[in-house]
Amino acid sequence: MATMQFHMTPGSCSTGIHVLLETLELPFEVHVVHLPAGEHRRPGYLALNPKGTIPTLVLPDGQALTDWLSIAWWLGRTHPRAGLLPEEPAAQARVLATVNHVVGTVHGQGYTRIFTPEAHLLEGDEAGPSAAARRERLQARGRALVSEGFDLLDRQLAAHADQGGWVCGAFSIADAALFYTEFWAERIGLAMPAGLAAHLARMKARPVVHQVLREEGYR
Ligand SMILES: N[C@@H](CCC(=O)N[C@@H](CS)C(=O)NCC(=O)O)C(=O)O
CATH class of the missing domain: 1.20.1050.10 (Glutathione S-transferase Yfyf (Class Pi); Chain A, domain 2)
Structure with a gap:
């Protein structure tokens, strides 16, 4: 199965998602996006996340999740035993x-x-x-x-x-x-x-x- 691709900027809001990925001990590849250099506005990144925001998580099947809440929700839902999201x-x-x-x-x-x-x-x-x-x-x-x-x-x-x-x-x-x-x-x-x-x-x-x-x- 393909490895997840995590597009992040150190010290940005993606740090919270980084914490969740490591808490779940998931394998993922990091792609650092340099915000001050405007890398989030480059065509390659916009093709992945048209909003041009950090974080983006590309799932093993190639789908891209492009905002904090949906990524965190997906991580919690797909790893229920970790208890990061209540069932009730x-x-x-x-x-x-x-x-x-x-x-x-x-x-x-x-x-x-x-x-x-x-x-x-x-x-x-x-x-x-x-x-x-x-x-x-x-x-x-x-x-x-x-x-x-x-x-x-x-x-x-x-x-x-x-x-x-x-x-x-x-x-x-x-x-x-x-x-x-x-x-x-x-x-x-x-x-x-x-x-x-x-x-x-x-x-x-x-x-x-x-x-x-x-x-x-x-x-
Ligand atoms: N609503 C987005 C916003 C995330 C966001 O604002 N990320 C900042 C970095 S902390 C960003 O991408 N800033 C660049 C920009 O908005 O141009 C989310 O929930 O992921």
Whole structure:
């Protein structure tokens, strides 16, 4: 059977998927996509993932999964014994809702404003004397959105405090999603509620997370 192809960028949201792949001990080949060099916009990559986003996972049968949630869901569904996705439908829906909140809101609404404020500027606003101030306002809005999202997730963690400290009760794909946004907060010096800082420490204590961070160039 063909090996899965994992298209990723070290230190990006694909790190969360990397954690899941290693947790499941799956064989896969890594293809590093250099975002700053614009490799995600090259025709070869767009043929695989027309959205031009990271991560992409090409399955053994050649199908490409092209976003965080669908990749994580597929990994959880196809490896049920690992318990990364609860079987019970309502519990599974809660895990998906948490991933959606982390990836769609905390990352998609918040962090993108911090990392790439220019992508949120209206046409014509990118230049001129007010451009820098506009970018700063967008970044401040991004930090507020991350902070609001983190507060909700902190309360969710507190509600499951007696179950091991994972965000949906048992360890799940949602913890890998939350992990990469916490890791980003730590790297850029963004304040994190105590519950999330403890969750990040819990994640880093997992040998597989330690291994992934080393493989992606972090010490
Ligand atoms: N909705 C996508 C978004 C992922 C995403 O934004 N990835 C970033 C890297 S962390 C990316 O590809 N940025 C490049 C771009 O959007 O041009 C998903 O869930 O996978």
